[in-house]
Amino acid sequence: MSWFKRKDKGIQTPTAAKKEAPDGLWYKTPSGKIIHTRELKNNAYVSPEDGYHTRIGSKEYFEILFDNNTFxxxxPEMESGDPLKFADSKPYPKRIKESQNKSGLKDAVRSAYGKMNGLDITIACMDFSFIGGSMGSVVGEKIARAIDHSIKHNIPFLMISKSGGARMMEAGLSLMQMAKTSAKLALLSEAKIPYISLLTDPTTGGVTASYAMLGDFNIAEPGALIGFAGPRVIRETIGKDLPKGFQSAEFVLEHGFLDFIVDRRNLKSRLTTLLKMLK
Structure with missing residues (x-):
């Protein structure tokens, strides 16, 4: 009755010869959807099944927005100093170097200019992977210089925010960037040059309290967390439960603080249409 049992064990692969799937080949969304990273990239880093917008940085946004990724x-070489000689559990310069080595970035924002569907534009984009996208002196200075570039060349300015707020290691110097960037945006407004602010997940703290909410158009990605203090802090302060969806982009839009929400897959075309209308 040999047909009821297997006489040989078939192909046997030694454990040492077995190959594991490379790390990062698949991405799992919070809702449990699995997607190949190549497909995710081709879909502007948005899960096609549930529309979940994964967190991306300046490299990916520049790829999406600049024509042929040319900018x-x-x-590019500006980096933070240590004017306050801040030392907590780790010296600030050491923390900066570790973040640079880990992220491949000089600081928490990159700025560039190029063409978007043939239109000239300056873009500044924050990177959450660098100390939580915190706003320090370099962030404020690079944004200010990007605005100066838009004013000098009379081209629109797009700010893509993604931040945990001010950088505590720079204390008051970090908070000064709120005033500096706001003053530069006032000059941009006087020159009648369009400023579009895109708020992504998360945009909080001093960034929300300054340039992120000062756009001629304030727009956001679906589901982005937008606020000043975190929900837990607010809940403990007021002693009440918060409404469902509190501080989500949809909640903020409903209460009049956003102009519209845009799917990242349509971002480039929507921005182009908006800027052509303003022209």
Whole structure:
């Protein structure tokens, strides 16, 4: 009755010869959807099944927005000093170097200019992977210089925010960037040059309290967390439960603080249409 049992064990692969799937080949969304990273990239880093917008940085946004991923970066070598000699559990310069080595970035924002569907534009984009996208002196200075570039060349300015807020290691110097960037945006407004602010997940703290909410058009990605203090802090402060969806982009839009929400897959075309209308 040999047909009821297997006489040989078939192909046997030694454990040492077995190959594991490379790390990062698949991506799992919070809802449990699995997607190949190549497909995710081709879909503007949005899960096609549930529309979940994964967190991306300046590299990916520049790929999506600039024609043929061609752009000229502004102030690419600018990096933070240590004027306050801040030392907590780790010296600030050491923390900066570790973040640079880990992220491949000089600081938490990159700025560049190029063409978007043939239109000239300056873009500054924050990177959450660098100390939580915190706003320090370099972030404020690079944004200010990017605005200066838009004013000098009379081209629109797009700010893509993604931040945990001010950088505590720079204390008051970090908070000064709120005033500096706001003053520069006032000059941009006087020159009648369009400023579009895109708020992505998360946009909080001093960034929300300054340039992120000062756009001629404030727009956001679906589901982005937008606020000043975090929900837990607010809940503990007021002693009440918060409404469902509190601080989500949809909640903020409903209460009049956003102009519209845009799917990242349509971002480039929507921005182009908006800027052509303003022209």
């Amino acid at each position: 000229t970066e502004l102030d």
